[in-house]
Each structure stands twice: as structure tokens, then as C-alpha cells.
Amino acid sequence: MLSLAESMAALQRIADSKPVSTLAAAFADAGYEFALVGGPVRDALLGRAVTDLDFTTSAKPDETRAILERLTKNIWDVGRDFGTIAAKLDGETVEITTYRADTYSDDSRKPDVAFGDSIEGDLVRRDFTINALALLLPEMRLVDVSGGVEDLLAGRIKTPGEPEVSFTDDPLRMLRAARFSSQLEFEVDPDTEAAMVRFAERLDIISAERIREELVKLLATGDPVPGIRLLVDTGLAERFLPELVALGTTQDDHGRHKDVYEHSLTVLRQAIELEEARHGDSEGGPDIVLRLAALLHDIGKPATRRFERGGVTFHHHDVVGAKLAKKRLRELRFDNDTIKKVSRLIELHLRFFGYSDQQWTDSAVRRYVRDAGDVLEQLHIITRADVTTRNRRKAERLEHAYDDIERRIAELAEAEELAAVRPELDGAEIMRLLDIPPGPVVGKAYAYMLEVRLDEGPIGKEAAEARLRAWAAENGIGTDE
Structure with a gap:
């Protein structure tokens, strides 16, 4: 936490900014209390970057809106019934909420909204003391009703x-x-x-x-x-998230030194380290798909655990885990794209292991890329993060092997646009060459040509047409005599 002088200077800088000083003056002129509240005050006192401006006021929502309408046309209701009005002022988005005194009934999913009549009453109903801090403006008076500053100093x-x-x-x-x-x-x-x-x-x-x-x-x-x-x-x-809890009682298959829960937390941390090393502060922010997949990648192990020949096995836990993750994320109302990507990463997270023992053919590398699709980069990270062995030699061998497969993927991609592997003949060309209508046969022919593409790489249009005709003849397809 900053010193007292540094903290007050940080708060003063916020108060002096144009949108804040304008709002403070407008509410004061209208006769209402107005305060910066919660996270922004906490973060300023801690010396952290303040990214959101949240305010509270004694004004009711309609009164708040009337004041804002004199300052800007860009106003919207974030949650009018909950007392929150938002606006954009001098390039800053602000949210202003009437003093609150909400409660939940025993069986309610939503709070019973009640507006309060004092800043102290509002603060004492907030979640934690470190967030129950307010800076009354424009007088610059810090309000701390529950020892929030003391808890900031204690890290509590x-x-x-x-x-x-x-x-x-x-x-x-x-x-x-x-x-x-x-x-x-x-x-x-x-x-x-x-x-x-x-x-x-x-x-x-x-x-x-x-x-x-x-x-x-x-x-x-x-x-x-x-x-x-x-x-x-x-x-x-x-x-x-009961699947995560279940990992704590499931022994891993690499030794007796850690359970799958601890392994999963290690993988999550390592995945975040790799994410930050590769992408830094990307515009999209933290990769939630990657982090979910890292945390949940082994949730199929409890259901697949078997004791065989003095050891523990988890055959097909990748496939089972992908199904469990899909079900759980649906119940948590994640969007379909996130669910699809997380489950795909879990399903594929074991695919690489074994490459270091027997190097893949080019066709196997192509299939790896094809199957990963748009989660290939995340799969690279998950696979590397999944190495938590204490055996240094084994860890180095796996790292070198994955360095090699990424190099081969890059080389193949440069040579043949691997990221968009498709047959050299599309559906329309297949129908024209074989003189067949749309239907299942076209799909079978397309799948055959895709296998040719994956196995052999680009062979050229003429050779591709010859291979298609030969396949069709072998299978009695087409009208050519």
C-alpha cells in the first residue's frame, strides 16, 4: 500500500480529472452527496491502476438521470431498478448508484432492492471492508466505517x-x-x-x-x-464444479507423489506462464478458454481410474473429460464457442504424448493440425503445461520433442498452407468429374480426397483428378463406361 501522502495524491488526481470534478460539482450544486466508492478507492490506495469509475450518491435514480442530462446526451440504464445509471462524460464511462440497502430472502436468486439514506449505511452493507471505502466529493473526505484501510494494510x-x-x-x-x-x-x-x-x-x-x-x-x-x-x-x-473437487482423491498415473488436483493446479499455473510469455498483454485479455481447459483437462480421470498390474491407469480420460466439461460448462451457461473449444482441448490434450518415442510422419502432423483447428495455439500451450514430472531428463525430452513438432508444423504450413488443409478438389468439382448429384457419395469422395491430401500433401489438380477417378472406378461410382 502507498504511504498516506502518496494515497491522498493518487485520490486527488482522480478527483481533479475533468469528468470526476464535473460530476462532483453538478451533484453538489443539486444538493446531493456524491462519492467515489469501492474498487477505485481501494486500488488507488494500493497504488494499483484505476480502470473503472464507480460512484454512489444520495440522489435517487431519476434525480441522477436529470443531473446527467444536463452534462451529456450519452446516458443509459445499467440497472435502473437497482439504482444504477451510466454515462459517458469527457471520454470516460461512469456508473452512479443510489445508496443501497439490499437483502436476499432465503429462497431468492435476486436481491430485494431498497435504497438507503446515508453513505455509512450504504458502505456497511457492502461485501468486504476493503471495498467499503468512499471518497466524498468535492470535499475529499475519506469515509471508512469498518476498518477498510487497516485491512488493506494487513492484506486481509x-x-x-x-x-x-x-x-x-x-x-x-x-x-x-x-x-x-x-x-x-x-x-x-x-x-x-x-x-x-x-x-x-x-x-x-x-x-x-x-x-x-x-x-x-x-x-x-x-x-x-x-x-x-x-x-x-x-x-x-x-x-x-464438483468434477474439480473429485480430482483431490484421484492418484495420478506417474507416481505417488501428487494427486490429480495438485497436478491440475500446476498445469493451470504453467499454462498462464506460457500464455503470458507467448502473448504478453494481448488486447483480448486473459485467455479464459485456455485457463478453463488447463484446470479441467483431467476431470475424466476419476471416472476412468483402474488399478492394473500394481499401477493406476486412466484409459480414455481425455474423451470422458471432454464430455464432462461440455456438460458442466453448459450448466454454468457458458457460450457455445467456449464450450466447444474447451472440450476440444481436453479431448486432444494427450494426442502429442508418444511423439518423442516415435517421430510422426508428415501426414500425422497434418492430422494433428487438422484436428486442432482453431485451438492449435492453445493446444501447444496445454500440452507443454501438462508436463509436471519431477524427472528432469524426461521433462527436457518432452520439451525438445514439442519444440520439434512446432517446428515441423511451421515448416509444413509455410510449404503448403497447412492451417487450411483441404482436398484439392471441392464438392462441385467432384460432382462434375464423376457426373453425380449431391448426396452421400459426394461426402465419401470428399473424405477420400482429404485423406490423400493429409497423407501425401499437395499432389496437383491433374493427379488429384486421376486419383478420384481411380477411387470411383474401384467403388463402382459414376457413369463413365
């Missing part, structure tokens, strides 16, 4: 009041505790963690969409592992 995540009350108000806060433990590298207060264990079942009232959003935010942090451990240890993960 703690609820403002009794954790039982906080988690009853919004059970999703338990997942947020796990996310902040990773995002800020803070420890969760023992009483708060104990309440997470007691109230884990209450997470069942939260919608799958909200749980998914929190899981994605956790996976997007620099190191999600501490947060994931907290979810598993408190029993929360069992409520929405």
Missing part, C-alpha cells in the same frame, strides 16, 4: 459486519472473496472463511450466470490458484 479480506449477515445478503460474495484473494494476493479472515464453509449451500440460490461470471473473473487474475484452493477448501466448488 473481511466482511464489514458479521459474515453471516453479509453472505445472507448476497451469497455470491463468498465467490468474490476467493477472487479477491487471488486478485489482490490477500488472505481471507478466519471468521469470514469459516462462514464460507457454513453458508456454502446457500450458493445454490444464485443463478448459474452470476456464478459463471465470478469464475471467469477469478480465472482472469494473475494467479487464480489461491482462489481456487479457497473454493475447494470451503466446499463452495462442490456446489458448481
Whole structure:
């Protein structure tokens, strides 16, 4: 955390920015309290970059909108019923929420919205003390009703009041505790963690969409592992990701020194390291598909574990795991593209192993690329990250082998546009050459020509047409006599 002088200077810079000073003056002139609140205050005090501007006010939503309409035309309701109005002002997007005092009923998935009448009442109902901080503007008065600054200094995540009350108000806060433990590298207060264990079942009232959003935010942090451990240890993960919890009792097939759960966390960390080394701060942000696949790549092992000849085997756990991941991600309401890519990566994550013992033919490399499709780059990372053996010689051998296959893929791609492997004859050309109508026969002919392409690479149009005619003759296809 910054020194007091540095912290106040950081907050002053935010307050002096044009959109913030304009808003503060407008609300003050209208007779309402106005404050920067939550994450922006926390991050400024920690010396972290402030990317979002969240404000709270004593003005009701209609009053907030009326004030904003005098400043900008770019206004929209983020959640009018929840008291939040957004606007774009001087190039900055801001969200302004009326003081809140929400609660959940025992069986409700949505809060019962109630507007509060004081900044102190609003803050004490927030999730954690480190987020229950506000900077009243324009007077520059820091409001800390529950020791948030002290907890920032201690690196502690703690609820403002009794954790039982906080988690009853919004059970999703338990997942947020796990996310902040990773995002800020803070420890969760023992009483708060104990309440997470007691109230884990209450997470069942939260919608799958909200749980998914929190899981994605956790996976997007620099190191999600501490947060994931907290979810598993408190029993929360069992409520929405039981396949991950099951890995803790499943011994891996490479020795007795670690379980599959610990291996999966190591793979996740290594995948993130490789992702950052290869792509840095890409515009698209953290690769959630990659991180989900790394975390879940072995979830098929519990269902496929067999004890054979004094050892443990997990035959076909890749295929089983892909199906389990597809089902779980659907239940968490992930989009179809994410589900497809994650399950494909899990299904293919073992494909490479064995290459180091017997080098693949060019046709095998082509098939590897063809099967991976648009997840090839992510498959490279997953495969490399999946090497967690303590045997240094074995690890180096696998690394060199994968260096070799990536080199061969690049060489073949440069020579023959491998990334878009297609037969040299398309469906229309097949129908014309064989004089056949659309139908299953065209598909069989296309599949045959694709195998020729994968096995032999480009052979040229003339040779391809000759091969197609020969295949058709062998199979009694076509009208040529």
C-alpha cells in the first residue's frame, strides 16, 4: 500500500480529472452527496491502476438521470431498478448508484432492492471492508466505517459486519472473496472463511450466470490458484464444479507423489506462464478458454481410474473429460464457442504424448493440425503445461520433442498452407468429374480426397483428378463406361 501522502495524491488526481470534478460539482450544486466508492478507492490506495469509475450518491435514480442530462446526451440504464445509471462524460464511462440497502430472502436468486439514506449505511452493507471505502466529493473526505484501510494494510479480506449477515445478503460474495484473494494476493479472515464453509449451500440460490461470471473473473487474475484452493477448501466448488473437487482423491498415473488436483493446479499455473510469455498483454485479455481447459483437462480421470498390474491407469480420460466439461460448462451457461473449444482441448490434450518415442510422419502432423483447428495455439500451450514430472531428463525430452513438432508444423504450413488443409478438389468439382448429384457419395469422395491430401500433401489438380477417378472406378461410382 502507498504511504498516506502518496494515497491522498493518487485520490486527488482522480478527483481533479475533468469528468470526476464535473460530476462532483453538478451533484453538489443539486444538493446531493456524491462519492467515489469501492474498487477505485481501494486500488488507488494500493497504488494499483484505476480502470473503472464507480460512484454512489444520495440522489435517487431519476434525480441522477436529470443531473446527467444536463452534462451529456450519452446516458443509459445499467440497472435502473437497482439504482444504477451510466454515462459517458469527457471520454470516460461512469456508473452512479443510489445508496443501497439490499437483502436476499432465503429462497431468492435476486436481491430485494431498497435504497438507503446515508453513505455509512450504504458502505456497511457492502461485501468486504476493503471495498467499503468512499471518497466524498468535492470535499475529499475519506469515509471508512469498518476498518477498510487497516485491512488493506494487513492484506486481509473481511466482511464489514458479521459474515453471516453479509453472505445472507448476497451469497455470491463468498465467490468474490476467493477472487479477491487471488486478485489482490490477500488472505481471507478466519471468521469470514469459516462462514464460507457454513453458508456454502446457500450458493445454490444464485443463478448459474452470476456464478459463471465470478469464475471467469477469478480465472482472469494473475494467479487464480489461491482462489481456487479457497473454493475447494470451503466446499463452495462442490456446489458448481464438483468434477474439480473429485480430482483431490484421484492418484495420478506417474507416481505417488501428487494427486490429480495438485497436478491440475500446476498445469493451470504453467499454462498462464506460457500464455503470458507467448502473448504478453494481448488486447483480448486473459485467455479464459485456455485457463478453463488447463484446470479441467483431467476431470475424466476419476471416472476412468483402474488399478492394473500394481499401477493406476486412466484409459480414455481425455474423451470422458471432454464430455464432462461440455456438460458442466453448459450448466454454468457458458457460450457455445467456449464450450466447444474447451472440450476440444481436453479431448486432444494427450494426442502429442508418444511423439518423442516415435517421430510422426508428415501426414500425422497434418492430422494433428487438422484436428486442432482453431485451438492449435492453445493446444501447444496445454500440452507443454501438462508436463509436471519431477524427472528432469524426461521433462527436457518432452520439451525438445514439442519444440520439434512446432517446428515441423511451421515448416509444413509455410510449404503448403497447412492451417487450411483441404482436398484439392471441392464438392462441385467432384460432382462434375464423376457426373453425380449431391448426396452421400459426394461426402465419401470428399473424405477420400482429404485423406490423400493429409497423407501425401499437395499432389496437383491433374493427379488429384486421376486419383478420384481411380477411387470411383474401384467403388463402382459414376457413369463413365
